[in-house]
Amino acid sequence: MFEDYNEEDLRRWIEKNCPKEDLSEEEIDQKIIENFGPDVLKEMEFTLYIDNLNFKLADFLGIEVIPVFFEDIEEDARFYDKEEYIAISKKFMFNDLEAVKSLIHEVRHGYQKYCINHKNEKLKFAPCELIEDWKKDFDNGQLGLTPEIQMCQSIEIDAYAFTKYILKEWFDYDYHHHDLAYDTVLGLYINKYFKE
Numbered sequence: 001m002f003e004d005y006n007e008e009d010l011r012r013w014i015e016k017n018c019p020k021e022d023l024s025e026e027e028i029d030q031k032i033i034e035n036f037g038p039d040v041l042k043e044m045e046f047t048l049y050i051d052n053l054n055f056k057l058a059d060f061l062g063i064e065v066i067p068v069f070f071e072d073i074e075e076d077a078r079f080y081d082k083e084e085y086i087a088i089s090k091k092f093m094f095n096d097l098e099a100v101k102s103l104i105h106e107v108r109h110g111y112q113k114y115c116i117n118h119k120n121e122k123l124k125f126a127p128c129e130l131i132e133d134w135k136k137d138f139d140n141g142q143l144g145l146t147p148e149i150q151m152c153q154s155i156e157i158d159a160y161a162f163t164k165y166i167l168k169e170w171f172d173y174d175y176h177h178h179d180l181a182y183d184t185v186l187g188l189y190i191n192k193y194f195k196e
Contacts, residue, residue, distance in 0.1 A: 046094055050103055054086075057107045057166070062124055066110040068103065077102035079109035081138060086110065101175070104166045108159040113138065125162070127193055130154055151182065161189040 058065040071087040086106040092099040112134045115126040133154035167173040177183040
């Protein structure tokens with residue numbers, strides 16, 4: 001039927017036979033529920049909330065937005081530096097605090113990788129003396145490291161401190177790491193590197 005149409009004819013046919021509907025947000029939501037169910041709408045709303053925060057963090061740090069997906073993974077979240085995306089555990093779908101903490105932490109890992117690749121540029125919240133340490137940590141990886149060793153890597157201290165800082169500054173939430181000594185280190189790190 002459409003073989004004999006050129007692009008302009010096809011556009012006219014679509015406009016004539018597929019009229020555009022101006023729907024309110026409530027009507028759109030209702031159509032989603034009717035076609036896919038209420039759980040899909042809830043997931044879409046929650047992922048939109050996380051995506052908006054992701055855009056805000058990227059803008060704040062001066063980097064491109066890193067795609068975020070909810071996946072079945074064992075860890076809470078993970079920054080896949082080679083593939084350049086963030087995975088947050090599906091167990092945090094609808095858990096605002098845990099999903100937000102995970103996102104902030106993993107976006108910071110994305111920023112660390114950006115700093116390593118752009119170390120000759122002016123960077124926000126990226127101490128020159130730490131960028132080489134970040135590079136070593138990324139090069140060495142985290143496979144096979146115990147959680148105690150892993151959390152002492154420079155990239156992890158920085159990501160935990162950044163998470164603590166953003167949660168306080170943007171959400172007025174006092175995040176405290178369960179290890180009191182580590183939490184003290186995070187506070188000192190924030191005062192040294194994030195306070196202007």
